[in-house]
Amino acid sequence: xxxxxxxxxxxxxxxxxxDAKTLLVQIACAAGLPGFxxxxxxxxxxxxxxxxxxxxxxxxxxxxxxxxxxxxGIAMVxxxxxxxxxxxxxxxxxxxxxxxxxxxxxxxxAIAILVGGFLIDSNLLAPTIMHITLNPRHPGRFxxxxxxxxxxxGLFSAAFTLAxxxxxxxxxxxxxxxxxxLALQGLLIALFxxxxxxxxxxxxxxxxxxxxxxxxxxxxxxxWFLGIYQCMIEGADVPSIFTTLAAIGFIATGAAVAxxxxxxxxxxxxxxxxxxxxxxxxNSGRRPTGPLARWIGGMFDRAFLRRPGRRAVYSFISQTxxxxxxxxxxxxxxxxxxxxxxxxxxxxxxxxxxxxxLDVPADGVRASIAIVGLWTIAGLRVxxxxxxxRIGSWVFQVIRGxxxxxxxxxxxxxxxxxWVVKWSAIVTMSAILxxxxxxxxxxxxxPAMTAQAIAGLGxxxxxxxxxxxxxxxxxxxxxxxxxxxxxxxxxxxxxxxxPAVVAxxxxxxxxxxxxxxxxxxxxxxxxxxHAGLRRIHGRVMQDYCDCPALEDGEEDFPLxxxxxx
Numbered sequence: 001x002x003x004x005x006x007x008x009x010x011x012x013x014x015x016x017x018x019d020a021k022t023l024l025v026q027i028a029c030a031a032g033l034p035g036f037x038x039x040x041x042x043x044x045x046x047x048x049x050x051x052x053x054x055x056x057x058x059x060x061x062x063x064x065x066x067x068x069x070x071x072x073g074i075a076m077v078x079x080x081x082x083x084x085x086x087x088x089x090x091x092x093x094x095x096x097x098x099x100x101x102x103x104x105x106x107x108x109x110a111i112a113i114l115v116g117g118f119l120i121d122s123n124l125l126a127p128t129i130m131h132i133t134l135n136p137r138h139p140g141r142f143x144x145x146x147x148x149x150x151x152x153x154g155l156f157s158a159a160f161t162l163a164x165x166x167x168x169x170x171x172x173x174x175x176x177x178x179x180x181x182l183a184l185q186g187l188l189i190a191l192f193x194x195x196x197x198x199x200x201x202x203x204x205x206x207x208x209x210x211x212x213x214x215x216x217x218x219x220x221x222x223x224w225f226l227g228i229y230q231c232m233i234e235g236a237d238v239p240s241i242f243t244t245l246a247a248i249g250f251i252a253t254g255a256a257v258a259x260x261x262x263x264x265x266x267x268x269x270x271x272x273x274x275x276x277x278x279x280x281x282x283n284s285g286r287r288p289t290g291p292l293a294r295w296i297g298g299m300f301d302r303a304f305l306r307r308p309g310r311r312a313v314y315s316f317i318s319q320t321x322x323x324x325x326x327x328x329x330x331x332x333x334x335x336x337x338x339x340x341x342x343x344x345x346x347x348x349x350x351x352x353x354x355x356x357x358l359d360v361p362a363d364g365v366r367a368s369i370a371i372v373g374l375w376t377i378a379g380l381r382v383x384x385x386x387x388x389x390r391i392g393s394w395v396f397q398v399i400r401g402x403x404x405x406x407x408x409x410x411x412x413x414x415x416x417x418x419w420v421v422k423w424s425a426i427v428t429m430s431a432i433l434x435x436x437x438x439x440x441x442x443x444x445x446x447p448a449m450t451a452q453a454i455a456g457l458g459x460x461x462x463x464x465x466x467x468x469x470x471x472x473x474x475x476x477x478x479x480x481x482x483x484x485x486x487x488x489x490x491x492x493x494x495x496x497x498x499p500a501v502v503a504x505x506x507x508x509x510x511x512x513x514x515x516x517x518x519x520x521x522x523x524x525x526x527x528x529x530h531a532g533l534r535r536i537h538g539r540v541m542q543d544y545c546d547c548p549a550l551e552d553g554e555e556d557f558p559l560x561x562x563x564x565x
Contacts, residue, residue: 002110005114032125035064035123038064038126043132043133046133062199065226069153070193070196072157076161077192078329115155126146142233145229145233148229155257157221162260163263166260166263166264167267170270182329188336190337190339193340194340213241223245227245227249313474316476334376345364346368360439366510372428373460374501376428380423406545410541416475420468447516472544
């Protein structure tokens, strides 16, 4: 059990550098603080001379239920591949004198501890102060209702995710399930994050949905546990809709847990048998390409990949990125988060005469272009900079030299930027075409479409330059960074860069729609900024190549201070 529990935090996806303890502390702090901080934030509202209205209090209760639901769902999706045995488990544990039943029970116990521990961690801090900050009339009933609702909400989310995985694996088998797994993970991440991001819009709709006994309210799982919350703190005075929602919540939780207990053993046995038998006959060759695709590829190579080193790294990325599970899950997580932000930005809900209307604002469409480009490039940057894949990459280390030669290092480093610009531009332009179908009429004109295209392509180029300005490694080559990255600094960077990029994109599109001369000026400004960022990257690479090569295990502290031997 201890072995399986440790693997949840020490596998290559969660901790590629092997620092599982630091990761565990960071996850514990990140999961437990949001509810605690929101409870503190609500203190002035409940200690004012006039308490908040009833539906506003219900809205506050919904946040804690929704957060528990989303946090547990995201945690389960991130550990998706660790709930069932892999090749390493079968090859090692099958050779040991341990009964198969004990191995199975040990994994089940580890899953139960993971779910229970994360469930308590994400909801522990808030109840310690809520009886003070929210000033309830019956503190005991309020605390009991809060704890029961958030725990059941998180338990249902975890059980539903595990039951979904077990059911698909039991019915479809390993091969079909693997084909659907990544898309399903990305969809679940997008749904969970979207629920949290749409909470402000949902707050205004809550009275209409519940007072009208809407069918949509009965289909939204967090509202089920909000019903349990309100029933326990209000007793017999609770509105009838909450009684109905509470009954659905209890039944759904029991059904999800029962389905998990039924399908998990079947899926476990099918997974073990499939791992032992192997994947079977597979077509490992490359798919043949048509003459048009070959012509386009040849033109692209002659335009951007003339040098052989750059072309080799570009091909290495194309053939490696989507084959390694760790890289794929990074892309899926970023894709899911980006999709949820786009959806929450695009759609605006409002209530008119007790009816819910859906609007697509023009600024939401403009902002979505920047969001798509930013999250695509950020996800690719994380995947390409990830360490650990050393198979087939030794030749690039030989070409670059030790210490690196500047010309070779630049050639190999810029190949990753070419790859990222190409695919981020394809994704962004595809998003613009898709958004064209739902955009307001004002954004379907030729000046507006031209401004969107220039803004999208310009953001792909400049954001790639920014994200890769200090990228000195070879993409996917397995070289570990000289210094440990700071998660806190990365979060602050995203919170700072994200609104600035979105605001700049929206403002630039509005400005470029004023005339063709402005569009040409924007193109010139993008070209000038790109040239400046390229020079900055060149100076960074020069400093990197001037540093002496480190031996295995050698301390790099003097080099990080800017000192030289």
